[in-house]
Amino acid sequence: EPEVTQTPSHQVTQMGQEVILRCVPISNHLYFYWYRQILGQKVEFLVSFYNNEISEKSEIFDDQFSVERPDGSNFTLKIRSTKLEDSAMYFCASRVGQGVTEAFFGQGTRLTVV
């Protein structure tokens, strides 16, 4: 069964450093998402991406964040200058996009900012 894959599974970084979280969505999917989940809290929407551009973003997704799909398969989330409060589990998801279909989620990347 096709699945969304994310790397790395765990990333530790120092405050102020840049991190790139990587995702490979399911190959025939058209819509891509990033979510985050701070420990013990709800799953929060960050950004959606379609047709090589951001289609929606939340208030959380400020100028420190960026996404891109550099090669038609990978979908990356970059945090330019990490803060302690960026520590969370980051989930990538993708969706076929034909009608109201369910999103498929990756296993997540646990980001720890120290």
Place this chain on the structure above:
Amino acid sequence: AQSVAQPEDQVNVAEGNPLTVKCTYSVSGNPYLFWYVQYPNRGLQFLLKYITGDNLVKGSYGFEAEFNKSQTSFHQKKPSALVSDSALYFCAVILSSGGSYIPTFGRGTSLIVHP
């Protein structure tokens, strides 16, 4: 505003007993509703969805959910709980915005099934 609420942080049930995990929604227009499950240190796995049609939808692992428009609810049920059902369950509503259909999640309900 469009949102989904899960009123219980935790549900405890004995193995073999029926379980219900509650979800209510607030959305303008027709809701598209989903349930996901999250096992420890794992991503969210899709369980079931309601788009249109029959109010009772059946999903993976024996779970089902009933869409109730008058009560704006989408409670998930299972007739006989298993210890392996213990996990975090998330209800989600789709917001239709320019076709991006962004799933918005509730806070999650921790289901604990006791042997």
